Amino acid sequence: MPRKYKSTEAYLKPDVRYNxxxxxKFINNIMKDGKKSVAERIFYNAMDIVEKKITDVPPLDVFTTAINNLKPIMEVRSRRIGGANYQIPMEVPKKRQLSLAMRWLLQAARSKKGRPMSEKLADEIIAAYKKEGAAIKYRENVHKMAEANKAFSHFNW
Known part of the structure; x- marks a missing residue:
């Protein structure tokens, strides 16, 4: 049974420093246990580090380019057809592209050990900006899976 009303997306205020x-949205993803001030401090410190390491480009541009480099174009979805599960390559919607890119960036930064989170995040942002690093590997793996299962793309409807 369909929903009565289409769900509305919550209004998200732009951040203080970069508007x-x-x-x-990324700061909200960093946040754990509702500690937004800690998440903001981590992100802004990371951006300060990015600004020191890459001087010729504004840090916000580095961040947006890094996120755009991480956005997946295709992914595989499981679909059961005739008693067998097939991994079917499908295009990723824009909203999901953004959320996956942010999730992968954070995952890659959190997986590194032994340094403050702001440093790890800054390193991962710079790596994604240069199209390298662990987060880019996640994207490449998703694209490889989609490419490998191209034969099942006719099941996409």
Missing amino acids: SRMVS
């Missing part, structure tokens, strides 16, 4: 909704 960007994407940054605000």
Whole structure:
């Protein structure tokens, strides 16, 4: 049975320093246990580090380019057809592209050990900006899976 009303997306205020909704969304993703001030401190410290390491480009541009480099174009979805499960390559919607890119960036930064989170995050942002690093590997793996299962793309409807 379909929903009565289409769900509305919650309004997200742009962040204080960069006036960007994407940054605000990313800060919310960093946040654990509702500690937004800690998440903001981590992100802004990371951006300060990015600014020191890459001087010729504004840090917000580095961040947006890094996120755009991480966005997946295709992914595989499981579909059961005739008693067998097939991994079917499908295009990723824009909203999911953004959320996956942010999730992978954070996952890659959190997986590194032994340094403050802001440093790890800054390193991962710079690596994604240069199209290298662990987060880019996640994207490449998803694209490889989609490429490998191209034969099942006719099941996509």
